[in-house]
Amino acid sequence: NAGVMQNPRHLVRRRGQEARLRCSPVKGHSHVYWYRQLPEEGLKFMVYLQKENIIDESGMPKERFSAEFPKEGPSILRIQQVVRGDSAAYFCASSPRQISDEQFFGPGTRLTVL
């Protein structure tokens, strides 16, 4: 079984451009989580989604960031008008059920903003 897939693995954007990060969860998993990891820090929760629903976006910046998990296709984390402070590793995780279950992590997307 394929694990969580994320693409691209590396993304370079100039300030003001848009970044789109994609995440395909483990087949059969309906819960998706996005995390951000700044250098030398732990992962910070951003958003939790189920198919077509945002369950909790309390960790996501109010502006420029959005996430979706459509009925068909991967989950997308979108960052508009990127700034240098957005440079980080963005990890996606999926699980078959809420809480208690292991979250399976993807390899991450490293975003660099020039």
Add this chain to the structure above:
Amino acid sequence: AQTVTQSQPEMSVQEAETVTLSCTYDTSESDYYLFWYKQPPSRQMILVIRQEAYKQQNATENRFSVNFQKAAKSFSLKISDSQLGDAAMYFCAYPCRSGGGADGLTFGKGTHLIIQP
């Protein structure tokens, strides 16, 4: 808000020796789960071990075991017979809850484990 504290930024251990990584957390929940994840240089997050709070028995996975002290809100990870492949960042994690019942994980800042050959 839940917090997870790892007080050891870095630990070093000789190969084949035992090392313990500490973690404390803050919660008002009574039933919950705790996790240790490992992040090697590849940056892939790998689950090491999971503890269910309602179980008094400490979880064990081969060379990895936990010392779970619920009253003290302490969740340390013991690695026995350390191997070079154990070198990584280790993160303690707890499912965070909001009013909407979110289940994203709250991570500690991590402990960098160095294995001396």
